[in-house]
Amino acid sequence: MEMFRQTINQLHKRISNGEIVAADVVESVKQRIAAVEPAVKAFITICDDSEAVAVESSSPLAGMPGVVKDNICTQGIRTTCGSRILENFIPPYNATVIDRLNAVGAVVLGKTNQDEFGMGSSTENSGYHITCNPWDLSRVPGGSSGGSAAAVASGQALWALGSDTGGSIRQPAAFCGIVGMKPTYGRVSRYGLVAYASSLDTIGTLTRDVYDNALLMNVIAGYDERDSTSINAPCEDYTAGIYDGVRGLKIGLPKQYFGEGLSAEVAAALEQAVQTYRDLGAEIIEVDMPNTKYALATYYIIATAEASSNLARYDGVSYGLRVEGKNIVDMSERTREQGFSEEVRRRIMLGTYTLSAGYYDAYYNKALKVRRLIKNDFDAAFLQVDVLLTPVAPTQAFKIGEKTDDPLAMYLSDICTVTVNLAGVPALSLPCAFTNNLPVGMQLIGAPLSEALLLRVGCAFEQTSGLANKIAPCGGGK
Ligand code: GLN
DSSP: OOGGGSOHHHHHHHHHTTSSOHHHHHHHHHHHHHHHHHHHOOEEEEOTTOOOOOOSOOOTTTTOEEEEETTBOBTTBOOOTTOGGGTTOOOSSOOHHHHHHHHTTOEEEEEEOOSGGGOOSSSTTOSSOOOOBTTBTTBOOOSSSHHHHHHHHTTSOSEEEEEESSSTTHHHHHHHTOEEEEOOTTTBOOTTBOOSSTTTOEEEEEESSHHHHHHHHHHHBSOOTTSTTOOOSOOOOTTTTTTSOOTTOEEEEEGGGGSTTOOHHHHHHHHHHHHHHHHTTOEEEEEOOGGGGGHHHHHHHHHHHHHHHHGGGOSSSSSSOOOOOSSHHHHHHHHHHHHSOHHHHHHHHHHHHHTSTTTIIIIIIHHHHHHHHHHHHHHHHHHHOSEEEEESSSSSOOBTTSSTTOHHHHHHTTTTTHHHHHHTOOEEEEEEEEETTEEEEEEEEESTTOHHHHHHHHHHHHHHHOOSSOOOOTTTTO
16 A cells, blocks of 8 residues: 555554655655645645654654644744745744654654634635645635645645644544544643634644544643643653543533534434444433533634734734835835735734723623633533533535635634633544545544543544545545
8 A cells, every 4th residue: 555545653563663664655645745736735835855864763753744734833944824924934943843743753744724824714714825625626625724634634644733723623624534633722832833812722633543643642742831821731641541442431412512504414424423432332411501602702702802912913023024115104004914814804803893992891801701601611511421522513614715705604614613712621523424425523522631531532433433544535536
């Protein structure tokens, strides 16, 4: 079998017993990029000179080629955030996650496309180009980490890093038929992640099966003194109990996630998955999370408020694009007008409005209070059950252009994922069915720091579903 079709775990075994060398793996994946990238367009920057370098490492990630979302700083490699305002930004330092990957000898093949600054759910808001869903090139890969998900699903990478502020790892993973982990807030260092909404942003992992996801988490998770929100608690080995199964575990179905707006395909796939878990010996319990209905409004107030503050730094003076003007204010205005796309400008305006003196209490402060109620719903649920099972998105991947004229329709597609970021808890997205030749994802949500449990519960399903490590045909039939 061509090497790019195998998992990290399989390839690591072959390297360990001397059957192949890491350079062969990198070469295989590079050939796949040459063959399918023109159709998929997952990358903003391809690092042509990337190669496997020998490091003293027994890590399964040693020599394994992967990709990094373009909002994670890579020293000497441009990092655009999908924005024209950072078109020429070359970071002078690495994000902590990159240092950790380098230390074990993982290979970064390039930087992937995304919605500008993470603002979007389809990667259509990129300032560069549109990325296609490798299962159906007329559809979106999801977003905002759409380039990362499409690259992994199409065999152009064995692993990817993404970021998740409101669903940006989990929803593209679901749309592309792969596994995506949004860790607990603070579990993975965000030092070197370009900020979108700081109280919600997380870095996480995208892979083609659950085990590989655990391997990648083992490398990037852990305390970092350079990130003040980092959790100073030891990490488990995420592969250790991964095959322990779900017998006796309680899985909760929050009824608010299964209501109006869910497509028939997604509803049927989830129902099947629930039956699988029952058959595997889990107990299924319906739970009530009454504040879920406020989550989208709360998210879009808090995220835009924080974004308006974070994006104030792009002023044409410090770094990035600069468009000259009559005076400094004019220069700054022109720079921001040209450097930011329409969606980013819309979010800055929304956030500036909700933070303005007259409206701060009515919107921002109220949103913070509702956020607490949403968190309380999760705390109460985890007294009753071990994990929650929900859809990732109400539909499968939608058509390119289908929602671009209607920002509200685009925001609505985040309805199942934003709650998790508001509560700061971890969640895993994994394929639960293929319907009409398109993947359907499901989401497993856990209490803070329960990543290992989520991987174990995901792995139990994956072992019976046969949906691990599927490579998308990219329009070419294979
Ligand atoms: N789609 C959501 C937004 O546009 C979430 C994006 C993300 O997680 N970065 O804000």
